[in-house]
Amino acid sequence: MLYLILLRYRAPLAELDRYLAAHREFLHRHYAAGHFLLSGRQEPRVGGAILARGLSREEVGGWLVEDPFHKEGLADYEVIAWAPGLRAAEVPAAWAPDAEVVERVVEN
Template identity: 90%
Template sequence: MLYLILLRYRAPLEELDRHLAAHRDFLHRHYAAGHFLLSGRQEPRVGGAILARGTSREEVAGWLAEDPFHREGLADYETIAWAPGLRAGDAPAAWAPDAAVVERAVEN
């Protein structure tokens, strides 16, 4: 199952930036474990987003509890379970193996 995780910052950016290196270490650990597929900040910088792959919402919640932004109370998290029904032909099949493929139109 895929999960969209939306972070909303609760603290000033100056405080978040003091914990940014530890937050990035957290992200890197979960990329290395195969849990996270994409992540980044929102624009404007009011929060962030993570696309994760996991077996349950509880598993994902356990990972997020390790995030320094969570431990320090710097962000609120919304976790959305997501079962994509369609994917672009150039999107990795492993990300959404049950999704039907929609190919781009070829221009002449």
């Protein structure tokens, strides 16, 4: 199952930036484990988003308590279970194996 994780910052950016390196280490650990597929900040910089792959919402929630932003009370998290029904052909099948592939049509 895929999960959209939305972070909403609760603290000023200057305080968040003090923990940014540790937050990135947390992200890297979960990329290396195969849990995270995409991540980045929102624009404007009011929060972030992570696309994750996991077995359950509880499993994903367990990962998030390790995030320094969570430990320091700097962000709120919303975890949305997501079952894509369609995917573009260039999106890896492993990300959404049950989704129907929609081929791009190039018009001349």
